[in-house]
Amino acid sequence: MAQQLTQTEQWQALADHREKFGATHLRELFAADPRRAGKHTLPVGDLTVDLSKNLITDETLALLVGLARARGVEVLRDAMFRGEKINLTENRAVLHVALRAPRSEHIEVDGQDVVPGVHEVLDRMAAFADRVRSGEWTGHAVDGHGGKPIRNVVNIGIGGSDLGPAMAYEALRAYSDRTRVFRFVSNVDGADLHEATRDLDPAETLFIVSSKTFTTVETVTNATSARAWLLAGLGGDESAVAKHFVAVSTNAAEVAKFGIDTRNMFGFWDWVGGRYSYDSAIGLSLMIAIGPKQFREMLDGFHTVDEHFRTAPLERNVPALLGLLGVWYGSFFDAQTHAVLPYSHYLSRFSAYLQQLDMESNGKSVQRDGEPVAWQTGPIVWGTPGTNGQHAYYQLIHQGTKIIPADFIGFAEPVIPAADPRGAHQDMLTANFLAQTEALAFGKTREQVEAEGTDPAIVPHRVFKGNHPTTTILAPTLTPSVLGQLVALYEHKVFTQGAVWNINSFDQWGVELGKVLAKKIEPELGAGGSHGEHDSSTTSLIERYRGLRGR
Ligand SMILES: O=P(O)(O)OC[C@H]1O[C@](O)(CO)[C@@H](O)[C@@H]1O
Numbered sequence: 001m002a003q004q005l006t007q008t009e010q011w012q013a014l015a016d017h018r019e020k021f022g023a024t025h026l027r028e029l030f031a032a033d034p035r036r037a038g039k040h041t042l043p044v045g046d047l048t049v050d051l052s053k054n055l056i057t058d059e060t061l062a063l064l065v066g067l068a069r070a071r072g073v074e075v076l077r078d079a080m081f082r083g084e085k086i087n088l089t090e091n092r093a094v095l096h097v098a099l100r101a102p103r104s105e106h107i108e109v110d111g112q113d114v115v116p117g118v119h120e121v122l123d124r125m126a127a128f129a130d131r132v133r134s135g136e137w138t139g140h141a142v143d144g145h146g147g148k149p150i151r152n153v154v155n156i157g158i159g160g161s162d163l164g165p166a167m168a169y170e171a172l173r174a175y176s177d178r179t180r181v182f183r184f185v186s187n188v189d190g191a192d193l194h195e196a197t198r199d200l201d202p203a204e205t206l207f208i209v210s211s212k213t214f215t216t217v218e219t220v221t222n223a224t225s226a227r228a229w230l231l232a233g234l235g236g237d238e239s240a241v242a243k244h245f246v247a248v249s250t251n252a253a254e255v256a257k258f259g260i261d262t263r264n265m266f267g268f269w270d271w272v273g274g275r276y277s278y279d280s281a282i283g284l285s286l287m288i289a290i291g292p293k294q295f296r297e298m299l300d301g302f303h304t305v306d307e308h309f310r311t312a313p314l315e316r317n318v319p320a321l322l323g324l325l326g327v328w329y330g331s332f333f334d335a336q337t338h339a340v341l342p343y344s345h346y347l348s349r350f351s352a353y354l355q356q357l358d359m360e361s362n363g364k365s366v367q368r369d370g371e372p373v374a375w376q377t378g379p380i381v382w383g384t385p386g387t388n389g390q391h392a393y394y395q396l397i398h399q400g401t402k403i404i405p406a407d408f409i410g411f412a413e414p415v416i417p418a419a420d421p422r423g424a425h426q427d428m429l430t431a432n433f434l435a436q437t438e439a440l441a442f443g444k445t446r447e448q449v450e451a452e453g454t455d456p457a458i459v460p461h462r463v464f465k466g467n468h469p470t471t472t473i474l475a476p477t478l479t480p481s482v483l484g485q486l487v488a489l490y491e492h493k494v495f496t497q498g499a500v501w502n503i504n505s506f507d508q509w510g511v512e513l514g515k516v517l518a519k520k521i522e523p524e525l526g527a528g529g530s531h532g533e534h535d536s537s538t539t540s541l542i543e544r545y546r547g548l549r550g551r
Helices: 009-021 026-032 058-070 073-081 096-100 115-134 163-171 190-197 217-233 238-244 252-258 281-290 292-311 318-332 350-362 394-399 421-442 446-451 480-501 509-525 536-548
Strands: 041-044 047-050 152-156 181-185 205-210 245-249 265-267 337-342 380-382 406-411 470-475
Touching (some): 009 058, 041 318, 047 318, 058 480, 096 292, 096 480, 152 190, 152 281, 163 181, 163 281, 205 217, 205 238, 205 281, 217 238, 217 252, 238 245, 252 265, 281 292, 337 350, 350 380, 394 421, 421 470, 509 536
Parallel strands (some): 152 181, 406 470
Antiparallel strands (some): 047 470
16 A cells, blocks of 8 residues: 555655744745745746745745655656556556657557557648638538538537637637637537537538547437438438548547448547547647647647656646645645636636546545545636636635635737737736736735725725735747647646545546436436436436426
């Protein structure tokens, strides 16, 4: 049995340090060291990451790095990059880093170099994307007329087969082909597919059915309904499917069973986890949107941070340090959540994407050997773009009773065209971005409030205690490469935490039970459906539902 995290001398040292740290305020830490910001600001790729507004001293970081070493973060990291099967419960390698490895690299799984296969698929994707983008790939010919060029691309997938491409499309919308419509359907609620297709011409629509397993009920249900919609719109000719459906999957047999020609399938591998997959063929919709060249720039951005994570000493290894800060707050400050607050409207889906990446990876309570953990694991991840959040929930972060460590992500240059006068909003956006972390760190004292002549009865309400920890990530502008860098940063942060906590960040058994029960309940909802064995609450809700539906 591995040594228990909380029994290690490094953990004990951190616990002692936390006791001494007490209520030390960021005001004191900054006052004591004029070089604090410079000392705790680190570059990675195009990103500048300022850790100085965290509740840390040099000693904290040294102790956290010591813990990471003792927990074998570097050892596990190197095993991942070597293609070892570190996903123990599924006996799989974890090689999303191979998806963005240059052609010249060699990474082996079971003695086979996987990099050539990665590039072969990327090349096929690029050729296909170019054909769609140029209008060479046309839809089904109807009534003797030639097929129409594809104007609408609808990705059907869920979880990792949706959140990544949907987030990245939003993020890189400004780099996308604006003459085409891109939509992402995930929810089995028929409203999703209905809204995504109601104004589209089937003759101009391409569906990309994205599913690693190709057995996910939501995706198969939506794809089946999409095919029915297509055929209804194109005169029922089954041969239309080949022109309007392509698949992205690891499961050729299921793709064929569904009726998609496997020549129109783009593959990936079992060593790519769903939530780590949007830089694989799962990103096909994104590649059609932004073009192969910019897609590859995004992959290069990922690779830059992969190399940093692989080679930088832990003391200066940004994703590792971000992960360690999460360990520090989760276990020593009782932080339950972690906010990610991007100051870019284009990153509106970023936190939703990170929710799966982080919470599906590290929402675990047993260790790699199956023993229960006796420490906190992954946080609740949430957030929306600033400045909107400032007018909604920031009140609680500033003056509530909870500690909410937060990442603030901002950009110097706006992405909208230079000629657009609304680019001038950027200074206001950035002023808010900077003001918030300053306010959160330093707050406003009773003395300051009183000195403003505030009514004494109101004074306590206007005090900001400050000392709320934040990390600031600043990039020149949001490009495909920078997006890749940001995502890789969080992937490796999550990895680091999983290694420290000794959990398997690469399986997701916690999603299974609900799926199994839903399968059992579904037939019970229909007219004459038998009553299965359930608790009294579930049984009466099933009955109420049937009553409401007149069954
Ligand atoms: O790509 P698939 O196989 O349809 O799976 C979709 C998603 O379902 C899950 O398995 C569970 O929610 C995710 O991990 C995955 O991203």
